[in-house]
Amino acid sequence: xxxxxxxxxxILDHIISSIPLFKPELTLMIAFVCSxxxxxxxxxxxxxxxxxxxxxxxxxxxxxxxxxxxxxIGQSGFFEMIKIDQLSILSRIIISISxxxxxxxxxxxxxxxxxxxxxxxxxxxxxxLGLHLLTLSSNWLLIFIAIETVxxxxxxxxxxxxxxxxxAEAAMKYVLFGSICAAVMLYGLSLIYGFTGNLNFDSSQHIxxxxxxxxxxxxxxxxxLLTGIGFKLSFAPFHVWSPDVYQGAPTPIxxxxxxVPKIGALVLLSRLLASWxxxxxxxxxxxxxxxxxxxxxxxxxxxxxxxxxxxxxxMMAYSSIxxxxxLLMVALVYVQHDIDVLLFYLTIYALMNIAVFLFxxxxxxxxxSTKIESYAGLGKKHPLLFVCFSILLISLIGLPPTAGxxxxxxxxxKVFEQYQVVNEVSLLVLLIVGALTSVISxxxxxKIPLQAFLRENQTVVDLPKFNIFLISIAVSISIIVVILGIxxxxxxxxxx
Numbered sequence: 001x002x003x004x005x006x007x008x009x010x011i012l013d014h015i016i017s018s019i020p021l022f023k024p025e026l027t028l029m030i031a032f033v034c035s036x037x038x039x040x041x042x043x044x045x046x047x048x049x050x051x052x053x054x055x056x057x058x059x060x061x062x063x064x065x066x067x068x069x070x071x072x073i074g075q076s077g078f079f080e081m082i083k084i085d086q087l088s089i090l091s092r093i094i095i096s097i098s099x100x101x102x103x104x105x106x107x108x109x110x111x112x113x114x115x116x117x118x119x120x121x122x123x124x125x126x127x128x129l130g131l132h133l134l135t136l137s138s139n140w141l142l143i144f145i146a147i148e149t150v151x152x153x154x155x156x157x158x159x160x161x162x163x164x165x166x167x168a169e170a171a172m173k174y175v176l177f178g179s180i181c182a183a184v185m186l187y188g189l190s191l192i193y194g195f196t197g198n199l200n201f202d203s204s205q206h207i208x209x210x211x212x213x214x215x216x217x218x219x220x221x222x223x224x225l226l227t228g229i230g231f232k233l234s235f236a237p238f239h240v241w242s243p244d245v246y247q248g249a250p251t252p253i254x255x256x257x258x259x260v261p262k263i264g265a266l267v268l269l270s271r272l273l274a275s276w277x278x279x280x281x282x283x284x285x286x287x288x289x290x291x292x293x294x295x296x297x298x299x300x301x302x303x304x305x306x307x308x309x310x311x312x313x314x315m316m317a318y319s320s321i322x323x324x325x326x327l328l329m330v331a332l333v334y335v336q337h338d339i340d341v342l343l344f345y346l347t348i349y350a351l352m353n354i355a356v357f358l359f360x361x362x363x364x365x366x367x368x369s370t371k372i373e374s375y376a377g378l379g380k381k382h383p384l385l386f387v388c389f390s391i392l393l394i395s396l397i398g399l400p401p402t403a404g405x406x407x408x409x410x411x412x413x414k415v416f417e418q419y420q421v422v423n424e425v426s427l428l429v430l431l432i433v434g435a436l437t438s439v440i441s442x443x444x445x446x447k448i449p450l451q452a453f454l455r456e457n458q459t460v461v462d463l464p465k466f467n468i469f470l471i472s473i474a475v476s477i478s479i480i481v482v483i484l485g486i487x488x489x490x491x492x493x494x495x496x
Contacts, residue, residue, distance in 0.1 A: 018077030021084055023064040024092065025136075028129045031057025032122055039118025050118035051107050054125060055100065062096045065089055080200060082136040087339045090495060091135045091267045094343065098260045098350045099128045101473065105252040105354075108470050109361060113161070120160055124256075127153035131264035138202045138271060140189050147185070147228055150261055151178050157256065158249045170248025177241045181231035188224025191217065202275035210276070219286060226290070229272075232265035235298040235324045243305075246317035251364060254313060255357035258320045259350045266327050270334035270342060291328055292426045296433045299325030303437040306444045312360050312370040315444060316353075319396065322437060323349065326411060329434060332427075333414040340495045341414055345407040347491060348484065352395050352404060355477035359389045362466050362474075372447050379452030385471065386452040388478035393445040395481045398438045403484035403491075408438065 019026070034053045042049040069089050076083040103124065110117045130149030137143055155178065159171030193199060195218060196209025210218055230238035246254045276287055302322030309315035327349070334342045362385075363378070364370050379386040395404030412431055419427040484491055 015078065018082075021068070021075060021077040021082060024061040024068070024096075025129055025132050027057055027061040027064060028125055028132065031061075032125045032129070035118065035122040035125060039116065039122060043116060043118045047111075048107075050121045051103070054103050054121040057125060058096050058100050058103065058128070062093065065093050065096065080203075081139040081142050082133075083138060084136070087267065087271075087343070088135045090339070090343050091263060091346070092132050094347055094350060095128065095131050095135070095260055095263050098263070098354065099124065099256075101354050102252060102256045102260065104473070105255060105358065105361070105470065108467050109250070109252050110161070115161065120157065123153045123156045123160075127157070127256075127261070131260060134264035135267045138200050138275070140193065140199045140201060143268065144186060144189060144228075146264075147232065148182060150232065150264065151182065154178075154257060154261065157253045158245055160253075161250050162248070167248040170244045174241050174245045177238075178231055181227050181238060184224050185228025185231075188221045188227070191221035192225065195221070201272060207276065222287065222290070226294075229265055229269050230294070232261050233269070233324050233327065234262075234321055235294050235328060236301050236321070237297075239298070239301070239321045239324075242321055243314050243317040246320070247311060247314045247370075251313065251357055251361035254316075255354050255361075258316065258357070259353045262324070262327065263346050263350060266331060266342075266346065269328075270331040273331055274334055288332065288424075289426060291332060292430050295325045295328035295332075296430055297325075298322070298328065299433055299437040303440045303444075307440065309444065310372055312372055312448075315372070316356065316360070319441065319444070320353070322441065323396070325437070326408065326434060329411050329415055329430065332418065333411060340492055341410045343495045344488070344492055345411055347495075348395070348403045348407045348481070351477050351481060352392050355474045355481075356389070356392050356396070358470050358474035358477075359385065359392070362471060366466070372451055373455075375448060375451040376455035377452070377457035379449065384475065385466070386449065388475045389452075390449040391478045391482060392474075393448055395485070397441050397445050399442075401482060401485045403481045403488065406485055406488040408434075 031053055034057070035050050038049040038053050068084055069086075073084055073086060073089065103121070106117065106120060106124070110120075127150050130146045130153065133142055133146035134150070137146070155171065155175045158174050159168065162168045162171050192210070195213035196206045198206040198209060200206055227238060231241075234242045246258065249257065273287060273291065299322050302318045302320070302325065306315050306318035306322065309318060326345070330342050330345050360370060363375065367374050367378075375386075391402065395402035398404045398408035412434060415427055415431055415434075419431070
């Protein structure tokens, strides 16, 4: 009995000592509870209370994250379930800042809605908490809980403001497809745990168990596992939900889905590939080959399908799928533990997408459409808006002098360095396809400035006054994208 009491005491001591490592996430939990309370009671008196609580919670969480860089780096807690390193700290900072931008986007966009948005902030905080856990952990149990937390929160956000049949159908498709992917992933995790008897994918016991497991069964388990990660990253063939959901969801929610969850999922995949390919065994080559094949297929499918799209949000959905192929290249780069390249591209990717959707939303509010042809002639009426819009699209293509060019250049350079080391033809093919699809993307991205500046609108379009705050954010991001394209060291030095 005394041994049991001693064991309980040591467990409690360990949990208490781990709490300081979990301060940013505890802050989000408290903000979640406060947001629900404000949504139920305080919002009736002061409608901005939930918004203020959300912003405050994210800012305090950011404060604790910045403090972790000096105090806790290299430490682990909760029985090795969470680990604090430079990648987890910086990726959570990117996630929190991106979520802050989305929070302001939601507030400005839905402040006049009849339906209360306080509940939406609580869901947004929950999704952020799940993404934090994705970047922190190498424990499969915690990872699955985190993925489902993000997924369920995303389902709610997509369907929260659905009014039409198309919007409801998009939300339902998202839920059904996500549930199937989660079930398949869970089955794969059960197989992996059965082979290894360990839940930490970077532990020596886990890797040794994989080495001793039957190759065919273990390969199937890996494929099942990639199903869940593929759903969050929306790479082929798990991308089919993206176009309908992106088009059917409100634009601020689409902006969120296209950026923030992908950051957490990519960090997880990068850690997984780095842990399993560091060991010289059969699965390292298998996983690398599978990732390369998926990246090639994703870039081709996304960019070729985007060529024929006439709706801006649907085009951005396929564009996002194409960019996922580049993100997979970034994950392969992290095998060499180059976190500066990984985080630089993720930061630029988040900035570009959020700003593009800010412009899309403002134009949608003005002309009541997201059709590309509806932008005809608007460049002459609103030159600043469309010049900045075009800069962001140039950055998404990967042309100088933008940060998108620097990001792709760094990724392609690292992949080429890896090719020179291992001399794998598949890596060379990956580079060629990446460059080719970047050229293809030029043809559909340039439809926007073509319509805006070189086409004439046959009907008179009177745009209402834009939301100055949201336009200012988008224009500022456009300027930042150019500055980081000329001086990338400003961000790279911070990330190092």
